[in-house]
Amino acid sequence: MKPVKTLAAALLASVAFATTAMACEITLRSSDTHPDGYPTVEAVKYMGKLVEERTDGRICVEVFHSAQLGEEKDTIEQTKFGVIDLNRVSMGPFNNLVEETKVVSLPYIFKSVEHMHHVMDGPIGDEILAAFEPHGYVGLAFYDGGSRSFYNKVKPIKSIDDLKGMKVRVMQSDIFVDMMSALGANATPMPYGEVYSAIQTGVIDGAENNWPSFESSGHYEVAGYYTLDEHLIVPEVLVMSKISWDKLSPEDQATVRQAARESVPEMRKMWVAREKASEDKVLAAGVEVITQIDKEPFMAAMDSVYEKHVTSDKLKDLVARIRATD
Structure with missing residues (x-):
């Protein structure tokens, strides 16, 4: 093809x-x-x-x-x-x-x-x-790129335990794959254009993205639960x-x-x-949006991701400088 x-x-x-x-x-x-x-x-x-x-x-x-x-x-x-x-x-x-x-x-x-x-x-x-x-x-x-959050067709994600075993599409990035593994989910890297049919047919349970992408892609039509955990601001x-x-x-x-x-x-x-506009359209379509979520367990689970990917002194310094920026 x-x-x-x-x-x-x-x-x-x-x-x-x-x-x-x-x-x-x-x-x-x-x-x-x-x-x-x-x-x-x-x-x-x-x-x-x-x-x-x-x-x-x-x-x-x-x-x-x-x-x-x-x-x-x-x-x-x-x-x-x-x-x-x-x-x-x-x-x-x-x-x-x-x-x-x-x-x-x-x-x-x-x-x-x-x-x-x-x-x-x-x-x-x-x-x-x-x-x-x-x-x-x-x-x-x-x-x-907005704040990326999880959406799926199976159930509301209200805690880190709800992600366990869930098949979630991510971008073709090792960091994103490791992030999902740390959360207990099964990362499924695939091109953005294939996500709609993959959710619809059950190849994956859900994905993660921002409001405009969730809406403009039509993913909200096949994934009725959206959890505002805002794990990525990329x-x-x-x-x-x-x-x-x-x-x-x-x-x-x-x-x-x-x-x-x-x-x-x-x-x-x-x-x-x-x-x-995207948020309004998704809400009007009847998608259940979960806003009350304890992010601390999600953040704590990321320690292993940082340890694996922030290995050089250059990257460690970059992380420190970003965190020190007001």
């Missing part, structure tokens, strides 16, 4: 180029697994608008949403080799490649969304963005292929980088509104 998907993606991309190449000297292809209208998709569109305006139409950004160019794992590879120019990706799939991304993917590393903003908008965020470059990517900006990252980046002049590079940074506050405004 994979070669067919790759061919279809290539054909789709070539059609888009035919319509945009006439107007723009450079067209940057940007990938996102989320649907059109999703805050990350709209943020990259906003960035593209700024770039087009500031280069007098020489550089355009074409956003391919809804996994049109493939699921995240595949698009990460394509971005490295310059087949895709820009990519909005969850941090998890980068964990085994860019060591620093492990730390911001750890459960309960951030005290709140506001704390995450303070960290990622400062020197620590810049340091993590720079860590992508040796691997063939240029880190441009961090977007919000920023998402916008990267550019180093191959594509190096083709730009220093002036155009600065324009792209600045436009990406300016898209962040716009994304955050859209995110807050989208979270509320």
Whole structure:
């Protein structure tokens, strides 16, 4: 199936180029697994608008949403080799490649969304963005990924014991797999696009994600229980292929980088509104939302995850600096 998907993606991309190449000297292809209208998709569109305006139409950004160019794992590879120019990706799939991304993917590393903003908008965020470059990517900006919580079709999760033996989809990340094991569940890594049918058919019992993803994917239609344990507050990252980046002049590079940074506050405004709209839609559909939950046992269970993944002095220092940030 994979070669067919790759061919279809290539054909789709070539059609888009035919319509945009006439107007723009450079067209940057940007990938996102989320649907059109999703805050990350709209943020990259906003960035593209700024770039087009500031280069007098020489550089355009074409956003391919809804996994049109493939699921995240595949698009990460394509971005490295310059087949895709820009990519909005969850941090998890980068964990085994860019060591620093492990730390911001750890459960309960951030005290709140506001704390995450303070960290990622400062020197620590810049340091993590720079860590992508040796691997063939240029880190441009961090977007919000909300607070991730558990949902399933079997029963309400009110305590850590309710997770025992449950088959839960996670991103293809060792940290996420180990997190689920520490909680007593059976982690099932799989692409985001396969989750709906997997829950529906009983291949898995549930998954974990934020309000907008839970809603926009339609997962709330097949998973009637949502527990606000907020175990992860993981920023998402916008990267550019180093191959594509190096083709730009220093002036155009600065324009792209600045436009990406300016898209962040716009994304955050859209995110807050989208979270509320998604929550309202899920509640109206009759999903049982569990808000009263003791997080302490969940947090205590994460000691083994930190011990396994925070092994180098560099990562230990990064954890300490994040925790020391107000």
